[in-house]
């Protein structure tokens with residue numbers, strides 16, 4: 001039997017039930033019709049509950065900047081990595097890297113990098129307080145990018161654990177491999193939390 005299938009025999013996610021929903025005012029982030037909408041309300045509690053420093057945040061999967069600009073409210077420096085041409089789940093589009101650089105100008109603590117996560121993580125040993133993984137929602141890519149994220153951060157979070165089985169399975173397998181604990185928030189398409 002394939003190893004990941006064996007590893008995830010035991011469902012290990014602990015439900016994450018927020019005590020509070022601290023929604024950010026709409027003018028504090030780039031507002032558009034993103035599946036991420038609503039998750040902004042969890043970030044302060046995640047930082048506090050898991051005692052996460054707020055210096056360095058890295059995001060894989062910026063798209064039009066919703067989650068990136070949310071993180072910029074809480075972290076001193078935010079790096080956003082994306083190929084900026086979309087993918088088969090989020091939708092393919094022309095390269096909008098330069099447009100996105102203009103759009104995030106009101107948040108000077110954001111640095112955008114146009115790169116595939118595979119190239120960004122190669123020989124990269126930099127550590128972050130929080131890493132958010134929200135790229136193409138396949139098992140393989142989420143596992144590869146997410147394992148690096150879990151090993152290079154105090155907390156790694158993954159969007160779409162509810163709407164994409166491959167994402168949830170990848171997060172479960174990363175938890176097993178790294179010995180980290182998997183908390184899962186089941187609304188807003190699901191947010192996996194590894195600490």
Ligand SMILES: C[S@@+](CC[C@H](N)C(=O)[O-])C[C@H]1O[C@@H](n2cnc3c(N)ncnc32)[C@H](O)[C@@H]1O
Nearest residue numbers: 034036061063066067082083086116117135136
């Ligand atoms: C679901 S969207 C991100 C949504 C965003 N976090 C938000 O708040 O709305 C996924 C993004 O991942 C990017 N992406 C897909 N595969 C990637 C890869 N291999 N490396 C880097 N970025 C990738 C796509 O270009 C797309 O912008």
